[in-house]
Amino acid sequence: MINKKFQINPFKLTITSLVMVFALWSGQSQALDTSDGEPAVPVEVNESEVTESGGNAELGEALFKANCAACHKLYKNAVGPALFQVSEKYSREWLYKWIKNSSALIASGDAQAVAIYNEYDQKNMNAFPQLSNEDIDNILAYTDTSKPVATEIVGPEVAPAVADNSMTNNIVLGALALVLVVLIVVLVAVNSTLKRFAAANGIQTEFEEEDQPARTPIWKAFVRNQFLVLTTAIFLLLVSAYFVYGGLMSVGIDQGYAPVQPIHYSHRIHAGVSKIECKYCHSSARESKHSGIPSLNVCMNCHKSIAEVAESTYNEGLEEYGIDYNKEIQKLYKATGWSEEEQAFTGEEEPVRWVRIHNLPDLAYFNHAQHVTAGNIECQTCHGPVEEMEIMYQYSPLTMGWCINCHRESNVDLKGNGYYEEIHKELSEKRGGRQLTVADLGGLECGKCHY
C-alpha cells in the first residue's frame, strides 16, 4: 500500500501550478485597476497663473472656447491662423481694434490689416464688439500658454510607476512559471525512476481485485433495461429537436451583429457624450424610407474644425477600446480629400465602404419616415441604446414576428396630425372609444409591407 504514495499525478500538478500563476496574475491586474483611478494625465498646469500683461488665462480660456474656438486653434491653423503667441506678433492696441471690428480696420486702410485680409483669401473675421479690452487681455493670456508636452507634464511618480510595475510583474511571473515547469519535469522524472526501481525490485505497483465475482458493467445493465433506453431516447430526441429548431429559426437573424467598420465610428461619443440628435446626421429618416448612412460632407460639417478629440477622450479610446480616435478622424479626411494644412478639399475622394448592419430582406418594405415622422417613434425603440454603443450593433431581431408584435401593441399617436384626425374620430367610435393600435389602422395587412 505504501507504494501507492509514489504515484504522483503530473496532470494534477500542472493544473495546480497554472492556478497559482493565474491567481498571481489577477492580483496584478487588480493592482493595475487601482492605479487607473488616479488621473493618469493631468491636463493643466499653472492653472491660475497670471501672465505679465495682467490677463487671466483661466478666464481667457473660457472666452476663447466660447468665441474663438470655432475658427482658431492655439497651435495649429484651422479656418483662421494658429493663435499661439499672437500677442507677440502684433501690438496690443492693434489687436483690440482688430478683434472688436476687423472689417472696419481693413476699411480704414490699415496696412497690416489689409495684408492679413489678403493673405486669408479676403475672408472677414467676425466682429466681437462685446469683448472688452480686459477680456481680450485674458484671451491673449490664454493664447500665450505654451503647449503642454505630455512627457513633461505627466506626474513623474505615477506614470513610470505604472510602466515599471507591469514590467516587474511580468518578469516575476515568468520566473515563477519557469520554476513550476522545472518542478513538473523533476517530479515526472522522479516518478518514472521510482517505478523502474520498483519493477527491478519486483514490487507490484498495479493492483487488481480478482477475488470478487464479475459484476455486469453499468452500460450493459442500461442496455438491458428497455424502458430506460426508450425514455432516454425520447428525451434525447426532444432535446435535439429543441436545439435544431432553435438553430434553424435563428438562421438569418443577425441580432447582435456588430461588424468591424472601415472607420471606427463611435455612436457613444456622438449621440451619447456630445448629445447630437440622431436625425441631424440621419436626416433622410424623416423624409424617406431609408434612414441613410450620412454622406461624408455631413461629417465634415463639424470635423472640419474637429481634427483631434479631447485628450481625455483620446486616452479613453486607447485604453478602453484600443482605438486611436485621432487616426480615425484622419481616415475621414483621407476619404473626403480634406487637407488639414491647406484647410481645403483636394478633390481626391475615396468613398467609405461601410458594412451594412441592418439587412431587411428585399421582400419586406420598411419606411423610416412612416415610423419616425408619421409615427413619432424614438429611434431607440428599434435600434436600442445607440448612445451607449461604442460599436454599433443590431439591437432588434428584425423578424416579422417582432414587427407584428409591435404593430399589435403600439397605440398610434393620432393627435395633431390632420391626416389621422377624421379617421381617428370615426374608428374610435366604432372601437368604443379605446385607443387605436397600428393593427386597427390596417398595420397587419400583408400587402402593406410586401409588394
Place this chain on the structure above:
Amino acid sequence: MATTKKYWKSTAQLDESNEIVKDLEKNEFAAPIPTEEFLGNEEALESSSTSRRDFLKYVGFSTAAASLAACEGPVINSVPYVNQPERIIPGMANYYATTIANGYDFASVVVRTREGRPIKIEGNRDIASRGNANARVHASVLDLYDNNRLKTPLVKTKEATWDELDAAVRKELNANAGKDIVLLTQTFASPSVAQLIQDFKAAYPNVRHVVYDTVGEDAALDAFEAKYFVRGLADYDFKDAECIVGVGADFVGDWQGGGFDTNYAQSRVPENGKMSHHVQFESNMTLSGANSDKRYPVTPTEQKHIIAALYSKIVGGAAPSNLSDKVAKAVEETAQKLRRAGSKGVLLCGIPDQDAQQLTLEINEKLGCTIIDTAAPIMTRQGSRKAVDQLINDMNKGTVGAVFVAGVDPVYSYDDSGAFAEAYKKVPLTVSFASRFDATAQISGYVATTPHYLESWGDVEMKKGQISLMQPTISPLFDTRQMQDSLLKWSGSDEIYRDYLKSFSKENGSNWNQSLQDGFYLANTSTEEQNNSEATAVDNSAALRNLSNAKAAGDFELVLYTKISMGDGTQANNPWLQELPDPITRTTWDNYMTISQKDADRLGIENFNVANGALDGTYAVVKMEGVERKIPALIQPGQAQGTIGIALGYGKTAAIQEEMQTGVNAYPFFKNGRTIQSVTVEAAGEVHEFACTQLQNTMMGRDIIRETDLSTYIAGDQHEFNPMPEVSLNHIETPVTSPDVDLWESFDRSVGHHFNMSIDLNSCTGCGACVIACHAENNVPVVGKSEVRRSRDMHWLRIDRYYSSTDSFEADEAKKDGFSGLFGENGSLGGFGELEIPADEPQVAFQPLMCQHCNHAPCETVCPVAASSHGRQGQNHMIYNRCVGTRYCANNCPYKVRRFNWFLYNGNDEFDYHMNNDLGRMVINPDVTVRSRGVMEKCSLCIQMTQMTILEAKKDGRMIKDGEFATACSNACYNGAITFGDINDKESEIYKKKSQDRAYHLLEEIGTEPNVVYQVKVRNI
C-alpha cells in the same frame, strides 16, 4: 340593347366546331407542364445511369449544402455619397420636366428619377398641347440603358477619343470646304438648332440642311405649305367635334405624328346626350377604324374617289361617281352629316397625295371648321423627300464634300437604301451622329456618338409658338457628345450648347429656370415672319379631276403603316415595345402582311391555331418592281378586299440584339415616301409561327363587354342598356349585389380609403400606353416570343380586343327565316352565301383588363398558404414571399389576370432582356419587388404609389385631396379612360364614375364584387 351581340377575339372562335378553342376555354394554362416528355420515355429512363437512389442522394446533398450555405449571411456594403447633392434624398424620387424628340415621337414629359437614375416617363400635364406620352415614349427610358449603344466616338469604325475625331473632322472639313457640306437630319423642330446651323453656315458657307423624316408626310406638308406658307401640319382639337370623318387617316394612332387621341377621346364620352360621330373609310383595320361608329373598308383608290365625291358635295364641282352603291350611299350620308355639323365637323385625310390633302383643307375651310387649327401648326414633320433624292444625285455627281447624318438611318430606312449607300460612300467626309452603330454609322467615316435624350439639352417647337425644353436627367453614361456641341466646336466656338441654348431661350422669351421646371415656355410671337401671300393659286379643279380619275395599278394595293409599338423602328431594340401586343392583331414580336379573309381564301393563304392555342400562318410573297419580300400573312377581319397592310419599322439588324431582330423590313416598299403602293401577292406555303395573344385568356364566352347605342342610352332606361343580373330569392328576382343573396360577410370599409378604378370603354382607344407604364412601374419581366406563344406573357394589364359583327346576327337570322325553296330570289342556295361573313366588317371594342381586386375574391379562398389576401383599402394583396406556386388562384380567377413566373426572368440567359444585365437593371423600380421563379403575380393597383401618397399626407399632417391617388396606368391614360381614386371620398371623381348609370362590373352575376368598374360603351350610330 347590344348585350345580345356575339363577341369574339379570333375568327377561330366563330367556328363552333373548333376543338382547340373549346380546349383553351377549359384550360387556364394552355401548355401543360411537360412531365410526359421526360418521365414518359421508358427507354430513356432505363438507360439512364442515375438510379432512384442516386437521385435521392443528390437531392439530399444539395439540400444540405444549400442549408449550410444559408447559415452565413453575406456581408453587404453601403457606400454613401462623399458629397450628397442637395436635392437627392436616398429613397425619394425626384421629377424633372424634359422633352423627347427622336424624329418620330415628340412629347413633353416628366421623368421620375431615383438616386439619379431615370426610371419612369410620364406625360407633362402642365403643357397645353403635346403633353401626352404614348407607349413608345413611356418605353423610351429603357433605351437609355441599352447595352447596344455606342460607348465612345469612332474614327474609321475604331474607338477613338473626341480630340482625335475633332482634329480629323476639322482637317477634312477644311480640305473639302469648296464643296457642299450637307446636314442630313431628322426633324428637330428646334429653334436653337436652326440658329446653330445658321452659325455653322457662317463658318462654312456651303452648308445645306436637308431634313428627312423616316416616315414622312410630304403630301400633307406640301399641301399645307402651298396654302398656308408654313412647312408644318394642321393641328386638330376634337374636344367639341360633332362629326369626324377619317379617310385613310389613323389619327387615333400615329397619323402625322399622333397625339390627337386625347381630345378625340374626350369627344367620345356621352355627356348631356351628346357625343361625336365618327365615320372612318380605310383599308387596314386601324385604331381609328376600331374606335369609329361607322367603318367602311375601302381601297386607297376608292378613298381618293371618296375625297373627290365629298369635295363635290360640300364645296362643289363635278366628280364622276365610280364608287360602288354601298360606298356611294355612305359618302352621301357622310357629306350630309358633315354639312349638318358645320364648323363642328372635320375631315381628315391620310392619303399620301397632295391633291387629296389639298382638297381636304379646302373642304374643312368650306365647313368653317373650328376643330382644325392652321394658325399654329404642328412643326414635328418638316422632311422633304425631294431634297433627299436631290442629295443622292449630288453625292453621285461628286459635288458634296461632307455629309453629316443626324437622328436618321437612311441606309436602313430609305427605300432604295443600296443607292443611298453607294452615293454616300463617294462623299469624302461622312460623319454620323448616332447613338448606336446603325447601318448608316457602319459606312460612315466618323461616328460622333450622341447621348440619349435623357442625357441631353435641347428645345423643341412642337406647335408653333410653344417651345418645350429638354434637360439632362442623368450624367452621360458613356463618352458621348451632343450633335449641337460638336457643331459648335467645329465652327470654332468655345461655347457649350447648354450655354448657347440658355442665352438663346432667354432672348426668345424664356424665364430659364422656371421654364426648365415647367418643361416649356411660350416664344415671343413678334419674331414671326410673314410670308408673301401672293404665292401661286392652288388649282382645285385639277386636283379634283386627278382624284376622280385615279385608278389602281396592280393586283393588290399595299398600305404601309406603323405600329403603335414599333413606330418607325427607332426603338427596335426595346424589349418592352417588342412584347407590347398590337392593339388590333394582338400579335407581338413581329410584323406581317394583313389580308382579308376573302383574298386569303382566293390565294390559298391560311391562318390556324395549333394545340396550345398559338397562331400559325402561311407566308406570302409580296412583289413590287424590283422588290420582293416573303412575309407571313395574318388574316385581318375588316381589311378591305384588294388591299394588304404591312408595318414599317421591323427587320432592323444593325446594332440590334439578336432576339430583337424581328419581322421583315418593309421600307423597300416605301417608294417616294408614299404609304400606298401597288403590289402583287402570292401564297408561299411555308408556315410562320406568330406570338399572338388574341386567343389567350379567353373569358369563355361570358358577357363582359357591354355596348349600347346613343339613342338607347339617351332614352335612359338602365335595364335596357346596363341591366343588373338578378337571381331568384324566394321566387323574387333580386339583384345579385343585394346582401340577401350574398354568401359572404363583408368587411367594414367605410373608414379610411377604399380604392376603386373606373375604366370607360368609350374613352379607351387601345393605345397601349398604360401597358408600358405598368411594365416600367412594376418591374414586369419580358418573356420573349416563344414564351408569349405559350400564353406565358407577364403583362399585368392587357387590353383585350373584341370583334363583333355590325348588326349582330339578328339580320342574318331574319334573312334565314325568310328563305323559301332552294333557288330563286329567296332561295337558300344563294342566300346562305350572301349571309354576312362576320369577319368582313366587324366592330371593335377594347377592354383594358387587370386584376379586378374583388371584395369577394375567388383567388383568396383557394390559396393553401394564404399568399393572397385582402386589404381594407380594397386591394387584393399578393405576397410573393409566401407564394409556393400552386397556381390554384389562377385557376379560380374568372378574369384570367394572374400571371405565373415560369422562369427566373432576371437571372436566366434564356431571357436576355434588360433584367439580365447591370445596365438594363438600372431601370428597375426600387419600390417594387422583382419576382422570382415559381411565384404568382398580378396587378397590385400600384399599392406602392397609394402608400406613398398616404405617407406624404401623414408627413404633412393633412387630408388627401381628390386626384392625388393614382396608379401607373391611370397616370399614363391621357384619354381619361382609366380613373383611380378613393370612393370613401364622396366628392371624388371616382365616386361619381362608380355611381354613374353606365357603370357595371365584369361578371357581376358571380358575386365577386370587383373594385374595378367599367363604363358601358356607347356607340353613336
